[in-house]
Amino acid sequence: MILDLDIGNTLSKWRLKDSNSSEIRSRGAVWTREEWRPGADIPDLDVVEAVRISSVARRAVLDETVALLRRRVGTVHVARSTHEALGVSNGYEEPARLGVDRWMGALAGYQLVGGCCAVDCGSAITIDFVLPGGRHLGGYILPGLRLMKESLKLGTRNVAIDPDSEAEELLEPGRRTVEAVNHGIYMAAVSAVNRIYSEVCEQQEVALPLLLTGGDARVVSRGVQAPHAVWPDMVYGGLEACFPLTASERAGRLSGAPEVPAPVAMEKIRAALAFSMLL
Numbered sequence: 001m002i003l004d005l006d007i008g009n010t011l012s013k014w015r016l017k018d019s020n021s022s023e024i025r026s027r028g029a030v031w032t033r034e035e036w037r038p039g040a041d042i043p044d045l046d047v048v049e050a051v052r053i054s055s056v057a058r059r060a061v062l063d064e065t066v067a068l069l070r071r072r073v074g075t076v077h078v079a080r081s082t083h084e085a086l087g088v089s090n091g092y093e094e095p096a097r098l099g100v101d102r103w104m105g106a107l108a109g110y111q112l113v114g115g116c117c118a119v120d121c122g123s124a125i126t127i128d129f130v131l132p133g134g135r136h137l138g139g140y141i142l143p144g145l146r147l148m149k150e151s152l153k154l155g156t157r158n159v160a161i162d163p164d165s166e167a168e169e170l171l172e173p174g175r176r177t178v179e180a181v182n183h184g185i186y187m188a189a190v191s192a193v194n195r196i197y198s199e200v201c202e203q204q205e206v207a208l209p210l211l212l213t214g215g216d217a218r219v220v221s222r223g224v225q226a227p228h229a230v231w232p233d234m235v236y237g238g239l240e241a242c243f244p245l246t247a248s249e250r251a252g253r254l255s256g257a258p259e260v261p262a263p264v265a266m267e268k269i270r271a272a273l274a275f276s277m278l279l
């Protein structure tokens with residue numbers, strides 16, 4: 001079995017993948033903490049012959065986790081943000097400082113559709129751009145829904161936005177604190193994604209395929225106007241592309257990769273921008 005780890009600042013996600021059939025056998029998430037207890041937090045390592053890790057946790061935590069795993073598992077691949085990988089050139093002045101989850105997402109998106117806009121709605125919402133031809137431009141970081149809510153300190157921290165509530169409701173003024181907070185942070189997130197996507201596509205004169213991932217992707221997706229796809233396993237896709245271990249991965253097939261709708265025409269993006277400039 002292959003154990004894939006996506007260690008974020010809020011949640012540490014794991015996924016067990018069958019090395020032969022390439023099917024996902026199980027998955028889970030635990031609150032990101034300082035240490036891992038195999039068998040409790042992650043599957044028992046006896047069935048694991050290889051581990052692939054994407055981590056944005058503190059270096060010390062990562063080193064600790066890797067040391068533990070290396071004692072128990074033959075192969076441990078640790079993803080790093082590099083100058084270049086799989087045809088994508090890193091747009092950061094210091095490439096190693098780009099969040100590994102962002103780099104994995106950019107690589108997976110490029111592998112799937114070529115140039116793209118990759119949005120990861122996690123503790124932070126990150127928005128990265130890769131041009132056709134593989135040039136990563138860099139991106140944007142803004143607080144995630146949960147962080148925005150916590151920063152308000154209005155006691156609404158644990159009232160999540162219902163991913164299945166009507167999108168229209170979220171456009172209405174809130175009539176109690178939790179609604180005012182949820183509608184406000186939702187609008188902040190989706191307005192930022194819509195505007196940033198339009199601005200960069202307009203600047204670069206290319207309408208890019210748009211991909212969303214992360215724990216809050218489904219909520220944010222409801223307000224994103226441009227055609228897009230939600231790919232929950234996009235960070236894992238980057239691990240598969242960097243460290244292909246199964247026959248299907250070596251053939252370039254990424255697990256759970258969605259059908260990505262064609263972007264709208266540039267004229268529509270320009271018109272939407274012009275309109276938002278008017279308001």
Ligand SMILES: Nc1ncnc2c1ncn2[C@@H]1O[C@H](COP(=O)(O)OP(=O)(O)O)[C@@H](O)[C@H]1O
Pocket residue numbers: 007008009010011012013029121122123124144145146160213214215216
């Ligand atoms: N099972 C869950 N437990 C907690 N939060 C969840 C869960 N599923 C989705 N979420 C939402 O996803 C967010 C975390 O998303 P994630 O992409 O895992 O963040 P990160 O990668 O920064 O750790 C939380 O802030 C919460 O809004």
Ligand SMILES: CC(C)(COP(=O)(O)O)[C@@H](O)C(=O)NCCC(=O)O
Pocket residue numbers: 008009010056097098099100101102120121122123124125126141144
């Ligand atoms: C911005 C992030 C904290 C987002 O991480 P996440 O929301 O997945 O926990 C992470 O990508 C990170 O630590 N980046 C390093 C700084 C940078 O990307 O510029």
Ligand SMILES: [K+]
Pocket residue numbers: 008101120121122123214
């Ligand atoms: K993430």
